[in-house]
Every structure is written in C-alpha cells, then in structure tokens.
Amino acid sequence: MWFKNLTLYRFNKPVNIDTESLEKALSDFTFSPCSSQDISKFGFSKALGKHGSALVHSANNRHLICATKEEKILPGQVIKEAMEEKASQIEDEENRKLTKKEKDALKEEITTSLLPRAFSRRSQITALILPEIQMILVDSSSATKAEELLALLRKAMGSLPVIPVTFNLPVEHSLTEWLKAGEAPAPFIMQDEAELKSAAEEGGIVRFKQQVLTEEEVLAHLETGKEVHKLALHFGQSIALLLQSDASIKRLKFSEEFRAGSDDVGNDDPMAKLDADFALMSSELVALMHAVVDVLGGLPKDE
Numbered sequence: 001m002w003f004k005n006l007t008l009y010r011f012n013k014p015v016n017i018d019t020e021s022l023e024k025a026l027s028d029f030t031f032s033p034c035s036s037q038d039i040s041k042f043g044f045s046k047a048l049g050k051h052g053s054a055l056v057h058s059a060n061n062r063h064l065i066c067a068t069k070e071e072k073i074l075p076g077q078v079i080k081e082a083m084e085e086k087a088s089q090i091e092d093e094e095n096r097k098l099t100k101k102e103k104d105a106l107k108e109e110i111t112t113s114l115l116p117r118a119f120s121r122r123s124q125i126t127a128l129i130l131p132e133i134q135m136i137l138v139d140s141s142s143a144t145k146a147e148e149l150l151a152l153l154r155k156a157m158g159s160l161p162v163i164p165v166t167f168n169l170p171v172e173h174s175l176t177e178w179l180k181a182g183e184a185p186a187p188f189i190m191q192d193e194a195e196l197k198s199a200a201e202e203g204g205i206v207r208f209k210q211q212v213l214t215e216e217e218v219l220a221h222l223e224t225g226k227e228v229h230k231l232a233l234h235f236g237q238s239i240a241l242l243l244q245s246d247a248s249i250k251r252l253k254f255s256e257e258f259r260a261g262s263d264d265v266g267n268d269d270p271m272a273k274l275d276a277d278f279a280l281m282s283s284e285l286v287a288l289m290h291a292v293v294d295v296l297g298g299l300p301k302d303e
Contacts, residue, residue: 006249007146008165036116169297175228193232
C-alpha cells in the first residue's frame with residue numbers, strides 16, 4: 001500500500017477518469033499465469049491484493065491500480081551451452097558448419113523446450129492516478145518498468161496522453177541553490193545526504209551521507225562547478241525522500257507517526273484499514289506533489 005518510490009507523469013491533455021469505466025477497461029487485460037510455453041505474462045491484478053476484489057481502488061476520485069508480471073527464469077548461459085552442444089552434434093553428424101540462421105532457429109527451439117521446466121518469478125507495480133492534479137504516480141524506481149505499466153494502461157484505455165514530469169526550473173539548479181543557501185524552501189527540510197556531479201561530461205561525482213551539508217567541505221565542491229543531483233529531504237514531518245535531478249523521487253518513507261493516523265480504524269476489518277491507509281497516503285502524496293511543483297518553479301505549459 002505505502003509507496004516507496006515515485007516516477008512522475010502528467011497528463012498533457014485534460015482527462016476525466018471514473019472508477020467504473022477504468023475497471024471495465026482494465027478487465028480485458030487482467031493478469032493470468034504463464035503457461036508452459038510463455039516466457040512472460042503481464043496484466044492488471046487486484047488493486048488491494050488478496051483483501052480486495054476490484055482492479056481499481058478509488059477514494060475521492062483517486063485511483064489505485066496494480067499490475068503483476070510473471071517471468072520465466074531461463075539463464076542465457078544455459079541456453080547458450082545447450083545450443084552449442086546441439087549445434088556441435090549436428091555439425092559432426094553432417095560434416096558441415098551451421099549457418100547463423102540455423103543456429104538462431106536452434107536457439108529458439110531449445111528455449112521452447114526448456115520453458116516448461118523453468119522456474120518463474122512474479123513482481124508487482126502499482127500506480128496512483130490523480131485526475132485532480134492531472135498526474136500519475138508510479139511506485140517504481142525504474143523508468144523502464146513505469147513505462148511498461150503505462151503502455152499496458154494505454155492499451156487498456158485506448159489512449160493515455162501522459163508525459164514524464166519536467167519543471168520550469170532544472171531540478172539540479174534548484175537543489176544546488178538550496179544547498180548554497182543552507183536550507184530547502186518550506187515545507188521541505190534538508191537532511192544529511194547529497195550527490196554532486198560536475199557539469200563536465202567526464203567530470204567527477206561526490207556523494208555525502210550522514211554529513212552536515214552546510215560544512216565547507218561540501219560547499220567547496222559547488223565552487224568548482226559541481227551541481228546537486230540528489231538531495232535527501234523531509235516533507236514536513238510526514239515523509240522522508242530523496243529528490244533526484246531526473247524529477248523522480250526515491251526512498252519514499254512515511255513516518256510512523258503519520259501512518260498511525262489510520263490506527264483508529266483498527267485491524268479487525270482489513271479492507272477498512274487498507275481503505276483508510278489509502279486515503280491517508282493519497283492525500284499526502286497530492287500535498288507533496290503540490291509542494292514539489294511549487295518549489296521547482298511550476299510545470300511547463302503545453303503548446
């Protein structure tokens with residue numbers, strides 16, 4: 001439930017999304033396990049896992065979705081060795097060298113034969129669709145995996161006019177100015193971790209952890225032209241995070257005190273507790289997005 005990373009996207013055209021229509025759209029692309037000959041499967045699954053029944057969990061026009069991916073684990077080296085062994089056998093029997101096309105076909109044949117015996121692994125990725133701020137937040141540290149989820153969502157919905165979030169001010173410029181000033185703009189509080197990079201193509205990278213960032217040792221690197229590309233922050237008293245120059249947010253952690261805000265619901269009804277957690281988390285993420293957009297100079301206006 002509680003997001004740990006944020007890859008940010010925004011709608012570049014106004015979009016209205018309702019729970020019923022979204023549920024219907026996703027239902028045609030639900031997850032099903034790999035068959036013996038499938039190398040991978042990817043589809044939408046229950047938003048609240050085993051405690052829920054819907055593909056979409058909504059509250060206050062905020063929509064949580066989840067996708068599951070199953071992949072067969074078939075190491076390339078295993079395929080290579082089996083292919084080379086088989087190719088060698090054929091070459092000896094026929095007294096000739098196999099062509100590349102023949103070897104490629106042999107590799108495909110061996111892969112197909114090994115798939116039924118391969119182990120599989122599953123992973124899940126969740127996203128929060130926020131029409132009120134025209135954004136989608138994907139709980140992933142990988143832009144590639146986030147794009148994979150959006151591609152599936154686009155396929156289900158027919159169209160999905162979203163683009164990665166950028167800001168009017170370069171993120172690294174803002175982070176560098178905050179470090180120079182010795183503090184981040186409210187409601188953010190600068191912490192004790194940063195990564196600085198040289199603007200030169202082959203310049204150096206310096207990382208500080210558990211370090212007072214206002215010390216001369218740190219600031220001296222700014223004098224040589226380095227810029228801040230990662231900075232640890234607190235959003236008020238509720239969230240710890242690492243803001244990065246690519247506009248992603250990593251190591252998102254909600255404080256125990258904040259998460260306790262839904263404790264009065266109790267644990268007797270798991271669905272009620274999950275619903276309360278979702279309402280708490282989604283509201284705070286909306287507040288976080290408003291604050292991030294504000295301190296980074298706003299969003300570019302679409303042409």
